[in-house]
Amino acid sequence: MTVLLTADELVDARGLSCPMPIVKTATAMRTLASGNVVEVLATDPGSVKDFQAWARSTGNELIESTQEGSVYRFLIRKI
Amino acid sequence: MNDKQVKDMDEPLNLVLFSGTDDRLNAAVVLAAGAAALGRTVNIFLQYWALDAFRADRIGADHGLAPEAGEAGRTAVDALRAAGQSSWADTLRQAKELGGVDIQACSLSMDLLHITEADLDPLVDGVEGVTAFHLSTGNGPVVFV
Numbered sequence: 730m731t732v733l734l735t736a737d738e739l740v741d742a743r744g745l746s747c748p749m750p751i752v753k754t755a756t757a758m759r760t761l762a763s764g765n766v767v768e769v770l771a772t773d774p775g776s777v778k779d780f781q782a783w784a785r786s787t788g789n790e791l792i793e794s795t796q797e798g799s800v801y802r803f804l805i806r807k808i
Numbered sequence: 809m810n811d812k813q814v815k816d817m818d819e820p821l822n823l824v825l826f827s828g829t830d831d832r833l834n835a836a837v838v839l840a841a842g843a844a845a846l847g848r849t850v851n852i853f854l855q856y857w858a859l860d861a862f863r864a865d866r867i868g869a870d871h872g873l874a875p876e877a878g879e880a881g882r883t884a885v886d887a888l889r890a891a892g893q894s895s896w897a898d899t900l901r902q903a904k905e906l907g908g909v910d911i912q913a914c915s916l917s918m919d920l921l922h923i924t925e926a927d928l929d930p931l932v933d934g935v936e937g938v939t940a941f942h943l944s945t946g947n948g949p950v951v952f953v
Contacts, residue, residue: 746893748841755845755906779842786817786846 734792734804736768737761743772743800750776751783754805758789761807766792769803776801819948820849824941827953828857830871831885834896836953841903848908849948853941854932855914858953860921862913867897867929900931910944912936 740757742750750771757767769780777794780803784791793804821843823836836858840850854862861871873881889895894902903909913928913935925935 744892746888748838748845748899749894749902751845752841752899752902752906756902759906783846 734766736804737765738767740767740769742776743770745771745773747773747775747779749773751779754780754783754803755787758805758807763807765807767805767807769805771801771803772799773801776803780805816948817843817846817848819946820851820944822851822853822941822945822948822950824853824855824950824952825858826855827874828859828861828871829874830896831873831877831881832953833858833861833871834899836951837896837900837903839951840909841899844903844906844909847906849946850903850909851941851944852909852911853914853936854911855917856920859913859917859923859928862911862929862932863923863927864929865927867931868895897929897931904931912941914938914941 788808790806795802843850915937
């Protein structure tokens, strides 16, 4: 069974290069409550490993990391 | 990523900026922003031509590229900017919003360039000498750009 998750906030970082997908996500996270979910869209290929590393380092949970065409989608839950 | 790599984020990232060309400043700022996004403290120490680039009346100007960029480099950089990449100054402002990024002007370089704190962009937090800078670096790396 798949549980559909609705994000509390969307960060559209499509077309933005490193480091902006991470920087914009970190900025958005600051105003969210613990447990809130952010959805990030990015086209920067480096962002896949960046978000894995960032989640690991900050303790935020990378729930999902998927790709559709040239767009990467990340779902992250704030710790 | 192993535990040592995760733990090293506790130590500040220290960037000594000497070069004032847009490519090197952008490269340094990307390092700073990435660290700031990881919650890492970043200390930036502005010297010489990097300090000059932070003059309030000049920060948005074209600071050129390193000679090795050549024409091909100029074309590539312009294309990225045209595609919407922020200037290094804007990226640095966004990094500062995350907290933990401190930017100090080297007092020796202030003397060299005959500038005062009032001449500098608000991005610069203050002026310090090399001793204060050394005491701020903790056990983190000191990177010279």
